Amino acid sequence: MIHLHDINKTYFGAQPLHVLKGISLDIEEGEFVSIMGASGSGKSTLLNILGILDNYDSGEYVLDGTLIKDLSERRATEYRNHFIGFIFQSFNLIGFKTAVENVELPLFYQGVSRRKRHKMALEYLERLDLLPWADHYPNEMSGGQKQRVAIARALIANPKVILADEPTGALDSKTSVEVMALLKSLNEEEHKTIVVVTHESGVANETNKIIHIKDGRIGKIEENLDHHASPFGINGVMK
Amino acid sequence: MRLDIDTYREILDTLTRNKSRSFLTGFGVFWGVFMLVALIGGGDGLKDLLSKNFEGFATNSALVFAQPTTKPYDGFRKGRQWNMVYKDVDRLKAQVPELDVVTPMVARWGSVVVFGDKKSTASVKGVEPDYAQVEQPNLYYGRYINPMDMAQHRKVCVLGKKIYKTLFPGGGNPCGQLVRIDSLYYSVVGVDYSSGNMNINGSAEESVILPITLMQQTYNLGDQVDIISLTGRPGVVLSKLSSRIRGIIAHEHHVDPTDEKGITVFNTEVLFGMVDSLFKGVNYLVWLVGIGTLLAGAIGVSNIMMVTVRERTVEIGIRRAIGATPRMVLSQIITESIVLTIVAGMSGILFAVAILQLLEMGNTTDGIVQAHFQVSFWTAVGAMALLSVLGVLAGLAPAARAMSIKPVDAMRDE
Ligand SMILES: Nc1ncnc2c1ncn2[C@@H]1O[C@H](COP(=O)(O)OP(=O)(O)OP(=O)(O)O)[C@@H](O)[C@H]1O
Numbered sequence: 340m341i342h343l344h345d346i347n348k349t350y351f352g353a354q355p356l357h358v359l360k361g362i363s364l365d366i367e368e369g370e371f372v373s374i375m376g377a378s379g380s381g382k383s384t385l386l387n388i389l390g391i392l393d394n395y396d397s398g399e400y401v402l403d404g405t406l407i408k409d410l411s412e413r414r415a416t417e418y419r420n421h422f423i424g425f426i427f428q429s430f431n432l433i434g435f436k437t438a439v440e441n442v443e444l445p446l447f448y449q450g451v452s453r454r455k456r457h458k459m460a461l462e463y464l465e466r467l468d469l470l471p472w473a474d475h476y477p478n479e480m481s482g483g484q485k486q487r488v489a490i491a492r493a494l495i496a497n498p499k500v501i502l503a504d505e506p507t508g509a510l511d512s513k514t515s516v517e518v519m520a521l522l523k524s525l526n527e528e529e530h531k532t533i534v535v536v537t538h539e540s541g542v543a544n545e546t547n548k549i550i551h552i553k554d555g556r557i558g559k560i561e562e563n564l565d566h567h568a569s570p571f572g573i574n575g576v577m578k
Numbered sequence: 579m580r581l582d583i584d585t586y587r588e589i590l591d592t593l594t595r596n597k598s599r600s601f602l603t604g605f606g607v608f609w610g611v612f613m614l615v616a617l618i619g620g621g622d623g624l625k626d627l628l629s630k631n632f633e634g635f636a637t638n639s640a641l642v643f644a645q646p647t648t649k650p651y652d653g654f655r656k657g658r659q660w661n662m663v664y665k666d667v668d669r670l671k672a673q674v675p676e677l678d679v680v681t682p683m684v685a686r687w688g689s690v691v692v693f694g695d696k697k698s699t700a701s702v703k704g705v706e707p708d709y710a711q712v713e714q715p716n717l718y719y720g721r722y723i724n725p726m727d728m729a730q731h732r733k734v735c736v737l738g739k740k741i742y743k744t745l746f747p748g749g750g751n752p753c754g755q756l757v758r759i760d761s762l763y764y765s766v767v768g769v770d771y772s773s774g775n776m777n778i779n780g781s782a783e784e785s786v787i788l789p790i791t792l793m794q795q796t797y798n799l800g801d802q803v804d805i806i807s808l809t810g811r812p813g814v815v816l817s818k819l820s821s822r823i824r825g826i827i828a829h830e831h832h833v834d835p836t837d838e839k840g841i842t843v844f845n846t847e848v849l850f851g852m853v854d855s856l857f858k859g860v861n862y863l864v865w866l867v868g869i870g871t872l873l874a875g876a877i878g879v880s881n882i883m884m885v886t887v888r889e890r891t892v893e894i895g896i897r898r899a900i901g902a903t904p905r906m907v908l909s910q911i912i913t914e915s916i917v918l919t920i921v922a923g924m925s926g927i928l929f930a931v932a933i934l935q936l937l938e939m940g941n942t943t944d945g946i947v948q949a950h951f952q953v954s955f956w957t958a959v960g961a962m963a964l965l966s967v968l969g970v971l972a973g974l975a976p977a978a979r980a981m982s983i984k985p986v987d988a989m990r991d992e
């Protein structure tokens with residue numbers, strides 16, 4: 340599904356910063372993967388490249404058999420719209436839109452009719468137990484609720500891949516557990532390919548594979564099928 | 579670019595849910611349009627008010643009147659008093675074919691007009707019927723002096739507006755009533771409502787008009803004439819005839835034909851020329867200031883939208899990240915700008931029209947509009963068209979910046 344070969348990325352700021360130093364990585368369809376690493380190690384940079392939100396300098400990124408390089412804005416937008424769902428640490432909901440309107444937005448850009456997308460958005464909100472909040476604005480909701488709205492928005496276009504950048508970063512441990520459980524069920528029941536960026540080992544422990552990244556290079560890759568072996572216990576996503 | 583109802587709803591939502599932002603953005607245009615339309619209307623109204631002063635007065639006209647001579651001539655000392663006579667009218671008619679109307683007037687100040695127990699002072703003017711072509715009456719009741727009045731020496735008069743209002747406070751048609759002017763009774767045949775401030779021998783509102791022959795007899799004036807009014811035929815420049823006219827009259831009365839004071843020939847065209855250029859100046863200024871304000875408004879909109887786009891980096895980044903193409907963002911920002919400009923502009927036009935309507939109502943007397951402040955329908959349409967263009971232009975730069983926002987910007991900007 341995702342194939343990276345020798346990806347390099349340098350930010351040219353005040354002084355050039357070589358952030359990704361030859362990343363090679365394969366993620367198969369239906370995998371539930373986390374990327375872990377210290378702050379500044381390049382996790383977000385990598386995820387933005389995976390989501391075609393940003394471009395890379397050299398190397399090769401193949402997504403579902405298509406080489407993602409120098410895509411036209413239209414193609415890139417199409418991928419972001421249909422193929423990939425994003426979940427951000429800061430939720431990134433639009434403040435002046437209600438929950439249901441935020442969830443509808445990807446379908447608006449697909450040209451789905453008003454009535455149909457409204458119906459679908461309500462369905463997704465219902466699945467996430469958010470129906471009573473449909474007409475609330477983001478600033479009237481808790482962090483966990485906002486993140487679930489963001490997840491509903493990421494899901495509504497029925498993407499194959501879900502990319503989450505520190506989805507629990509702004510949540511308390513109880514809501515973090517809920518959000519991770521939600522992602523897990525999406526992976527198990529709908530076979531979505533999910534990549535979660537985090538620096539919390541408890542969060543990473545919920546995923547099936549943990550990729551460690553250090554100073555822009557891939558460190559060790561752990562298979563993590565036995566979540567119970569976690570030192571944090573069964574329900575413990577520790578902060 | 580999909581421009582369906584859905585897209586418009588999206589834009590309306592964005593605008594109405596960010597009210598203060600939209601309001602601030604639109605206010606510049608609102609004010610610009612308001613100023614432009616109000617200035618155009620105000621300028622027109624002012625012009626009307628100014629024109630009122632000259633209303634009903636023939637533009638291509640001249641007045642001839644006698645003053646004490648300033649030069650000795652033909653054995654006479656300077657400073658001699660003299661008068662024009664009725665025959666001068668015939669002489670001018672015969673010898674200057676370029677003239678259209680040549681008509682004499684005698685006048686008297688401080689006469690008393692009485693009806694019942696009401697009383698008013700007035701200036702009395704004796705004229706011929708064709709004087710109406712020099713100072714056009716605005717007859718509210720009845721008619722003007724006519725040739726039959728002259729021929730039959732009828733004792734008739736036309737009352738000015740103020741005199742009529744004083745003598746007949748209850749209103750109604752006074753024609754046929756007898757009023758006393760000084761010692762004689764005259765039958766009222768008309769009421770003249772003209773109120774221009776360009777008058778000969780006293781304001782028309784406070785005058786009573788009599789047939790000239792009757793007046794000459796009544797007041798023992800012989801065939802004396804105070805003023806001869808002239809109008810030129812179309813295309814004739816009266817100022818070029820001045821010295822010829824002066825010469826003809828001078829010859830008969832032993833006055834130096836170069837005595838410009840003794841025989842005064844006053845050309846109204848000089849006055850009208852001045853007023854005309856004044857109007858042109860006012861017009862020019864109105865458009866300059868109006869367009870300037872409007873442009874400033876549009877630049878203001880562009881500026882605020884620029885700031886707004888910056889502020890909306892995250893929102894636009896999110897939209898891009900979940901499926902908006904740069905073109906969609908572009909069209910959204912431009913459409914927002916157009917909608918804002920048009921709504922704000924329309925309110926500006928409506929507000930200006932309302933104010934102008936009030937002004938116009940304030941300038942209406944006796945149901946007659948004195949000055950037209952209101953702008954025409956086409957002026958409003960023109961303003962609208964101008965607005966739409968400005969809206970697009972104002973949205974261009976902000977839209978270009980919005981388009982350059984990359985989806986990563988949504989994540990980075992916190
Ligand atoms: N647009 C940018 N321009 C210049 N430097 C950048 C830019 N974005 C990120 N960086 C730098 O690149 C490095 C990696 O950033 P990145 O956001 O990928 O780290 P991260 O692993 O996600 O960290 P965190 O866990 O704190 O989110 C950091 O040192 C950061 O300062």
Ligand SMILES: [Mg+2]
Nearest residue numbers: 382383384504
């Ligand atoms: Mg990060």
